[in-house]
Amino acid sequence: MFSRLSQVARHLSRSPPTLAHLSAAASRRKPLAGVNMATADERSSRTIHTAACLIIGDEVLGGKTKDTNSNYFATWCFSLGINLKRIEVIEDDESEIIEAVRRMSDRYDFVVTSGGIGPTHDDITYSSIAKAFALPLVLHEGAYSLMKKISKPHPNQPKFNWDEDSPALRAKLRMVELPTDPTRDLDKQVLFPCNDLWVPVAVVNGNVHILPGVPRLFEKLLDGLKPLIVGRLVDPEGKGTVRVIISTPLPESAVADYLTGLSERVSPKGVKVGSYPRWGKKRNTVTLVGKDKEFIEAITPEVIQHIKGRLVSVEGEDDDQPSE
16 A cells, blocks of 8 residues: 555656755845844744744635635634734735745744645645745655545545546645655654544744645644643633723723723733724723733722622623613
8 A cells, every 4th residue: 555655756856956956955045134033943843922924815805715714723722822923814825925934934933825736736834835935745645544534525526536646636636745854853943733534734944834724724734733832831820811891982092092001001901992983883892801810800899880880791791771
C-alpha cells in the first residue's frame, strides 16, 4: 500500500528545495521594522498574549458567503483571555496571502487562517504559506492514511480507487500536501485535534495554524486545539475575559465626558470602556471588559449610577422594559 502511495507521491511532487535553498530563501526575508525575529520552536512554546485571524476567500469578499469563522474565533479567544488584535479578509491571491501571513506571524503569538485548503485550483493557501516561509509541500502520510480510513466515498464517485493514479486522487492529495520544515519535529507541525476527523491542522513557523473554511470543521478543530494550548495561556485555568454590559437610556453625548474620565482611571488595570449607540432604540450600551473580575465588579455600581443604567446579560434584552 505504501509503495503505491510513494509512487503516487513521486508522480505528483515537485522537486523540494534543498536545505541550503530553504536557508537562503529564509535569509532573504526582511523582518518587519521593530520586530525581533524568533525561531519557529520559540513561537510554538511562548505564552499566548495576542492572536490574529486571516480569512481567505474570494467568496467572502464577493458577498457570496457570509463569514462566521472570525466571529467564532473572537468568542473563542475572549473565553480564553487571549487578546484578539486583528481580523483580516483577503482574496485567494498568492501575494496577498504571503504578505499577510508573514506579517501576522511576526506580530502575534497565535494566528489562524481560514479557507483555501480544498481540492480545487483556487485552494492555494497551503502552497502560498509554504512560499511565505520558504518551505516545501510534503505529502503527510498519516493524514492521507486517515483520509482513506475516515472519509466516506462520494455517491458520484462509486468507482474511485485510492490505489490508482487519477485526477480525483490528485485532487484529494492536495489537501494533505502540507508546508513542512524538514529540520523540525513533524509532530509540532501537524496536529490532529479531533479523533473523528482526518483533517489536520498544519502549524507553520510555530504559530500559524491553517484551518479549513467550512464553519463546522473550523469550529470543531478550533475547539480541539484548546487542550493543546491551554498551558501557554496567560491564565492557564482558562478564566478568560470578563465583560459587563450596562444598558443606559442616556445618549452618548450625555455620558461621553464621564466615560472618558472613567477610561483614563481604569485603563492601568487593563479594563476597556466601550460605548455603543443603538440607532432607533431607546437605550444605548456601555461595556466594561478586562481580566480583573473583582476590580470590574467593584466599579460597576459607580458606572450604573452615573449613566442611570441597569445590568443586562445580552444587549437589547431590556428594550421592552420601561425606563426608570
